[in-house]
Amino acid sequence: MNTSTTVFEHLAQNASRHSRYLQRLFDANPDLLPWLREHYAHPCSAEEMALWLDAMPAASEAELSAALRRLRQYVMIKLLARDLGGMAGLDEVMATMTALAELAVRRAQAYAMQSLTAQFGQPLGETSGTPQELLVIGMGKLGGGELNVSSDIDLIFVYAEDGETDGPRTLSNHEFFTRLGRRLIGMINELTADGYVFRVDMRLRPYGDSGPLVMSFAALEEYLVAQGREWERYAWIKARVISPAASPAIQELAQLAQPFVFRKYLDYGAIESMRKLHAQIRQEVQRRDRLNNIKLGPGGIREVEFIAQVFQLIRGGRDARLRIRPTLQVLRTLRELGQLSAQAADNLSAAYIFLRNLEHRLQYMDDQQTQDLPEQETDRALLASAMGYPGYPALLSTLDVHRQEVSKHFEQVFTTRKADFPDSAMWHDNMQPEELRKTLAQLGYTDTAILAERLQQTRDSARYLHLPELSRQRFDSLMPQFITQCAATDNPGLALPRMLRLLESISRRASYLAFLAEYPRVLARLANIASASEWACEYLIQYPILLDELLDAREIYQAPDWPALDAALASQLADCAQDLERQLDVLRQFQHSEIFHLLAMDLQGLLPLEILSDHLSDLADLILRHVLQLCWNNMRTRHQEQAHFAVIAYGKLGGRELGYASDLDLIFLYDDPHPDAAENYARLAKNINTMLSSYTSAGRLYETDLRLRPNGASGLLVSSIAAFAEYQQQHAWVWEHQALSRARFSAGDTRVGTQFEAIRHAVLCQPRDLTTLRGEIVAMRQKMRDGHPNHSDLFDIKHDHGGMVDIEFMVQFLVLAHAHRHPELTANSGNLKLLMRAATLGLADTQLAAQTCDIYRNLRTLQHKMRLNSTQPCRIDAQDIDTRPVCALWKKLLEE
Numbered sequence: 001m002n003t004s005t006t007v008f009e010h011l012a013q014n015a016s017r018h019s020r021y022l023q024r025l026f027d028a029n030p031d032l033l034p035w036l037r038e039h040y041a042h043p044c045s046a047e048e049m050a051l052w053l054d055a056m057p058a059a060s061e062a063e064l065s066a067a068l069r070r071l072r073q074y075v076m077i078k079l080l081a082r083d084l085g086g087m088a089g090l091d092e093v094m095a096t097m098t099a100l101a102e103l104a105v106r107r108a109q110a111y112a113m114q115s116l117t118a119q120f121g122q123p124l125g126e127t128s129g130t131p132q133e134l135l136v137i138g139m140g141k142l143g144g145g146e147l148n149v150s151s152d153i154d155l156i157f158v159y160a161e162d163g164e165t166d167g168p169r170t171l172s173n174h175e176f177f178t179r180l181g182r183r184l185i186g187m188i189n190e191l192t193a194d195g196y197v198f199r200v201d202m203r204l205r206p207y208g209d210s211g212p213l214v215m216s217f218a219a220l221e222e223y224l225v226a227q228g229r230e231w232e233r234y235a236w237i238k239a240r241v242i243s244p245a246a247s248p249a250i251q252e253l254a255q256l257a258q259p260f261v262f263r264k265y266l267d268y269g270a271i272e273s274m275r276k277l278h279a280q281i282r283q284e285v286q287r288r289d290r291l292n293n294i295k296l297g298p299g300g301i302r303e304v305e306f307i308a309q310v311f312q313l314i315r316g317g318r319d320a321r322l323r324i325r326p327t328l329q330v331l332r333t334l335r336e337l338g339q340l341s342a343q344a345a346d347n348l349s350a351a352y353i354f355l356r357n358l359e360h361r362l363q364y365m366d367d368q369q370t371q372d373l374p375e376q377e378t379d380r381a382l383l384a385s386a387m388g389y390p391g392y393p394a395l396l397s398t399l400d401v402h403r404q405e406v407s408k409h410f411e412q413v414f415t416t417r418k419a420d421f422p423d424s425a426m427w428h429d430n431m432q433p434e435e436l437r438k439t440l441a442q443l444g445y446t447d448t449a450i451l452a453e454r455l456q457q458t459r460d461s462a463r464y465l466h467l468p469e470l471s472r473q474r475f476d477s478l479m480p481q482f483i484t485q486c487a488a489t490d491n492p493g494l495a496l497p498r499m500l501r502l503l504e505s506i507s508r509r510a511s512y513l514a515f516l517a518e519y520p521r522v523l524a525r526l527a528n529i530a531s532a533s534e535w536a537c538e539y540l541i542q543y544p545i546l547l548d549e550l551l552d553a554r555e556i557y558q559a560p561d562w563p564a565l566d567a568a569l570a571s572q573l574a575d576c577a578q579d580l581e582r583q584l585d586v587l588r589q590f591q592h593s594e595i596f597h598l599l600a601m602d603l604q605g606l607l608p609l610e611i612l613s614d615h616l617s618d619l620a621d622l623i624l625r626h627v628l629q630l631c632w633n634n635m636r637t638r639h640q641e642q643a644h645f646a647v648i649a650y651g652k653l654g655g656r657e658l659g660y661a662s663d664l665d666l667i668f669l670y671d672d673p674h675p676d677a678a679e680n681y682a683r684l685a686k687n688i689n690t691m692l693s694s695y696t697s698a699g700r701l702y703e704t705d706l707r708l709r710p711n712g713a714s715g716l717l718v719s720s721i722a723a724f725a726e727y728q729q730q731h732a733w734v735w736e737h738q739a740l741s742r743a744r745f746s747a748g749d750t751r752v753g754t755q756f757e758a759i760r761h762a763v764l765c766q767p768r769d770l771t772t773l774r775g776e777i778v779a780m781r782q783k784m785r786d787g788h789p790n791h792s793d794l795f796d797i798k799h800d801h802g803g804m805v806d807i808e809f810m811v812q813f814l815v816l817a818h819a820h821r822h823p824e825l826t827a828n829s830g831n832l833k834l835l836m837r838a839a840t841l842g843l844a845d846t847q848l849a850a851q852t853c854d855i856y857r858n859l860r861t862l863q864h865k866m867r868l869n870s871t872q873p874c875r876i877d878a879q880d881i882d883t884r885p886v887c888a889l890w891k892k893l894l895e896e
Contacts, residue, residue: 121167152199299403489531802883
């Protein structure tokens, strides 16, 4: 006896011992054993199944039905032997059963379609006049490619357009496809002498058993919008057209269903919805005494699926990477995205694989759709053996570990999070002002009368009174927590009114209230932000979707890795490459998220101002690169694949001193001899400006200022490199050369950027008459001062004599006056480094330069702090800062 024979005999005997179903098949048809010997060695592919089916007679509906049932026997015999023999993993088992179901549905549909078309003609769309076809949607495990070995299949039947057939005997499309659906079900579902192919379950269709068997796209959309329930969103996550294999209508269906399943916003209301659905399942399990059900019982398969799918429902509208179906793939993605810890994802994946393998071995016994652990000792022993355990107690021990892990992670995701805050005295229907003031005082608030009145106004407001009942309950639960958390901050009297504005604003969207109710630990972080910065609170009011960023303290306080973020953004943009509007939203959401990350770090004191400005400038450069590429890719007329075009940054971005709300001073240059270049690049520049500055529901990217281009607002929007060089060398004003000293290449063609840097260097290094230069700069400075008069007794940090603009003008004077002898002064290294470099070169008093640098840092820091609390203009008591060194340096450089 050779080795291969011994291996096969062991395989067949092992499979027969663990499956009474297989024993019955072998007893009924002894030819199946030699057939298995010939085919067992390799996985069962869809192509192999199709070849087996093609070899069987299928000229009539009865013959096709019989052939499909024999095909299932072949597949089951082979798969069962391979799986129990350790030759097939879970992926192979699920893929094989899914492929069998798809093949069976497609062949049955094709036969029924051919037969009905011969009788009634081709169904046509009443609007388009094009041929119509039935789309068979696989739901549940079939849609996810995860079918088990004795599963039923959940189907929904839809078609694109109403209309009628074009044959001599006409039928409406609805009636035609209803007949087709019934015949398809019959060929697969009916129990015959050969068994069945798959049990078919149509209860997931709109209106369930009481609904029509088939539905047009228009009717389906109306149902989903008007009557679709939360549990149906969960069901439609895995929806996938399985027949026909390809159709133009598949994409149309996907676009119709996606907004129903995946909300554009972060949908934290899904947690409560799925919590209720799970509670209903638990009650049914307990009522029917099915706690030993490994699918529906505690720590079972369904809980793993719920964990994966609740994250999909919450985040899938924002992140296309979560619009996937297989559970294990979702868990891997959640791990990669940081939504699940590595340990949680690994534990859940291991449990899912173990539970699904156990499920299959339960079903192999008698080909029954069961997930209940056996009661009979003999079956228990068989199950343990099939799983590779010496006995049932050992199997149960491992099973219990997995179920406990699943239950633990399930509770972490779905358990209602309650915070222990006193609420009776501070927020209820009949709260009295005196009682409220007393409670606020006990918490440490000072202006209690004003705050109590503000709280009462909120309670009596139309917005609060008109909230939906569930939203008002959440609002009522959150208010005492907000009040208590704000009391613990550094500025409770400021934090509470700001938090009230935030809560009132976000209460219009139930999902944000749901988020705060689900994650009370976020409230303390939110209160600290409100205490520290009015601007930050207003930013959250403007972009409440950023509340989600507060969930992970480790992530939000971590310095950005710009190359990694750049790659992640590129991937997200590629995922929606055919949808420009969606790409714009991705860009805006990315920018807002990164600004908020930096803001959170800033408020925690983790970022020095210079480093913060560097990060904000890096972010702007990154956004500009992607905006330029998107605009060029979407140009209707492009004369070449890549644009020979560059974005040049001036002002705050050019000097890498960008603030949170800074606008972008930009000019656009190109170097391209093509005859269409000027026109195409002008259109490109216009599109870039529009993309950057226009508002959508997701906000905007940046306000832009393009007036620093040659000839200002009256000049061309984009200039050739040659024209720019000629203008700078022959026609530019001194103030334009001052601006050029802070300019740099930001995005686009690096070759054009290099040419710009060469022009900039040459212009800045031109010899200039110092007397004339001083006069020009002093005149320009006076013009700016006249444009920002200060009639108060306070010192204007930016515009008054001795302020920031004076320091910046002095640095620009030093560059323009001395770069022809000291070209290192043309480096775009920031005001402070350039000033100290000039002092080192003997061009400025060293002591005054050092003192001026300290003052500039202090003024920038003060300005930054004041802007974080929306103080405009930025003015302080003149006694709070000594600017005499700045004034003395100004006098030495520009007045002597």
